[in-house]
Amino acid sequence: MRTTTLRTIATPLLILGATLALVIGSAAFRVGAADHLDAPTVKTDGRIDINDVYVFQGQNTNNTVLAMTIDPAAGILSPTSFRAGALYEFKVSTNGDAVPDVAYRIKFGGLANGSQSLTVLRADGSADPANGAGGVPIGRGSSYQTVALSGGGMLWAGLRDDPFFFDLDAFKDFKAALLGGSLSGLASFCDGNTRNFFDGFNGVAIVLEVPDSALKPGTAHPTIKVWGTVSIVENGSLHQVERMGLPGINTIFNHSDPTKEAYNRARPQNDVANYTDDVAGVATLIQQLLGIPDPAAIAHGAAVAAALLPDVITYNTSSSADFTALNGRALSDDVIDVALNFTALGTPTGPLSDCIGNDSTFSASFPYLGSPNAN
């Protein structure tokens, strides 16, 4: 279980790594959020900006749910719809190499009276989507309706509550103190001024539920690696402009707009080669700021990078999702508390918390996410 252990230790550093991002970054949202508003192209249009990716067991325990929330503060910062012509994808690697073996591709039509037509395609193999998306159509319907998929499963798309929760203001205090060489900022958490910055935010969501066996034919419950992408037409051809696996990678470890943009356009299979230094550098720096001397801090940085890259969510489909073990990500998983405890104490659970818990009411059944908030 070496990999799991390393990942577990490394996860909180994703959050602490934001300290460096804050020094360099400028936008309010550039830190703390999971993947909200993470790079220039997606900031132009919230409809192509992934907030979070979730992977968890369905109500039918033989099914796996892949959910993607998009569009930070939907309705307030961007329209509550999907971008027509964009291609939204769940990519799934079933052999551990972070190269997609299966892609579920969702395309939307134009907005008409608040809803959009949609098409779901499945592509097997690692080929990039063609301009026409590629793949075999397995479902057609419209947003706000459950679309049955041939081969089993279903898909729903539309406005929902954004499940993400986090005391972003307190974290900024924590970060400022940390930069000054102190952990006194931890006192900003749970200080009577606690507040979930994401309270009341909505996002548009794509929720896909498929039989485990459909993910890897011939295997009842495969272990999978999952990430979400969004591609748009640029200069006449389709280009990936957004991706997300684990929460916070791009917002924390990459610090300039061009770097963040490049990251969003990259493939997980190349992450180890391309981003190890960046991730290790930040993790090492934070360890040093926490007072951990070299060479331990350097070794730790390397371990973090090795654990976090490639940037995908790993999930054993025979189990319940549990982010504390980096096994999938459930809607209510408190990634922030996990991060704090791992960082400070080295354990996935413990006394540290931002005192923000899940504020959403989820459905036990498909499509699971909470009803949208009234704005």
Added chain:
Amino acid sequence: MSTRSLLSLDRTDGRLRRSLIFAAAAILVMGGTHLLGAERPVVRPETPAGGLAVPSVPSIDLGGGDTGPGGLVPPSARVAFWERRVSATGTNPSSLDLIYLADAYLERSRANGDLGDLTRAQTALGKAAAVTRDPAGVQIRQALVAFSLHEWVMAERLSDQLLAADPTNLAALGLSGDVYLETGRIEQARARYVALDGLVSSPAVWSRLGRLAFLTGDPASAIRLVSRAAAAAAEEGAADAVAFYRFQLAELYRQTADLDLATAQYQLALEALPSYLPATVGLARTREAQGRRAEAIALLEPAVARLPQPETVAMLGDLQALNGDADQAERTWALVDRIGEVARATGSVYDRQLTIFDADHDRDVAGAVARARAELTVRPDVYGYDALAWALFKVGNVEEAAVAARQALSLGTPDPRIAFHAGMIAAAEGRVGDARTLLNLAVRGSAMLPPLQVPVAEAALASLDMGITP
């Protein structure tokens, strides 16, 4: 409120005064949102007298008209959303809520021309600055507000600070380039835009490069770049971005006297965003140039009632005068005077439009010269020199007017308004060849001229052709 009822209000009417205060200072021509970095849209600066609309700084695409099912909540509802959140935090406001509240005020000011929203944004940003741990996020917005208020020095200082911290800050790069461009520092602007172009591929960059190309005498490249921006925006589908880039393209076609293409682009802009006033006004100008005055007036009257910008009100007065209704025209022009009075009390963002108006209509020409000189000290671009040249010409100072006109022509900007002013000055100096060349350009591009100046330009050219110095 119709134009007539607006104009008939008592001069001391408080509502009118408030309306004018909001309209004055505002620059606020509902610019599109333009898309690059982390930052949100900003109010676009006043269309320069004789210039194209300026793209706003990089921003998130927020829209403004894309409301309704599946769209954004209306601007006022967005303001209310963030106001509720700020209010809920009581004496411990969240800096992030304050920043987004400021953004919402900026968006609303874009939609309704309310200067008060710019000052409210400033207030919110001031509070955010006091509590934020991310000063850069506040500073870029403060820079945007300063830019919108034509506070060039402040906008430049803030964007420079941001770039010193992060040379790849796209929003700061765009804003810095815009400040340089608006203040006549072309090569510095070019350097910023080229740097931006090297970092990101975006309609906002092509739009800026297009404006730069036009200013420096390359309208063909300008059209190519802005066409690319418009096509990309159409692909993205955000209504206000589509409207803005279509409008910018339409203005280029009007500048180059291609009125059919201009009309088509204005109509596409209005198709995307029917409430987009700059396109309505541009279409009205085109209709007048096409001899369709009744249509032009029908387009202008509601536009003036909604946002009485000096240039637009002046044009309406011109059309009324050309229709033979001198009394109504005088009442309309009196409204421009009132806007000027209020603007002078609240800010200087309309100075350039008012200078041209006064010079065109031989009203406060001495004041126009003074204002033009004052503005040149902080904004020495070609349109600033053009305004000074025209005002000086109108007070009879032809010699100094000619010096300013040469500055206005120095970049080779193919704007018929600059050509008209410079041509009249050249004629007065007895430089017949230059005058004929310039006035030919002006008459060919008469769709850009204020309606009452078209016969002036034509008569002057005819005189020259007959061997008579006007």
